[in-house]
Amino acid sequence: MARPNAGTKGVPRLDRETQILSIASEQFATYGFAGTSVGTVADLAGISKPLIYNYFGSKEGLYEACLVRGGTLVADEIERIARGEAVGIQRGIDTLAGMFTLLEGQRHLWRLFFDSTAPTEGPIAASIAVYTDRIGALAEEGVAELMTLVGNDDELDVSAMTSVWLGIVDSLMNWWVEHPEQTADEMRQRCVRLLTALLDGGSR
Structure with a gap:
């Protein structure tokens, strides 16, 4: 009788789950939930479809597991940086650098x-x-801190700027996905240049 935590072909279950989630995450992110099939994920992982259903219950369960894994990684990293000493725009740069790394x-x-x-739904x-709420709350905290530093505590200004910042982050991340030749360090340096131009360019 197989052990409850045994995987397939001698692969421990935890290792097999990690492999499946890595492959599934890339498929879902590239082709969307609707365009991804469990069969394709199974083929890429070199396993059977029933094994994926045994581990995750359904396509929805597989997607949710990918979300939890990815969301925890991203949100934990942003929280780690938020608890550091950087403030204002430096906190934003450090957050982007941490995300790229x-x-x-x-x-x-x-x-x-x-x-x-x-x-x-569901x-x-x-x-x-x-996870989007968790990331959004951290963004708002950082923006509010930045606005306070320049003497602005208007709640609507903070809300508007939070939306702007989240849009910048999303745009930069999507641009990076579309330019796979760009390394994390190159992106960090680019963000420093872009934010410096954005913040200081108009004063020259």
């Missing part, structure tokens, strides 16, 4: 949270909301 080699994870074909929608 974390996601180099798996940058597709960012797109899991912005899939227009994903279910809008566990998947709830998981997406958990």
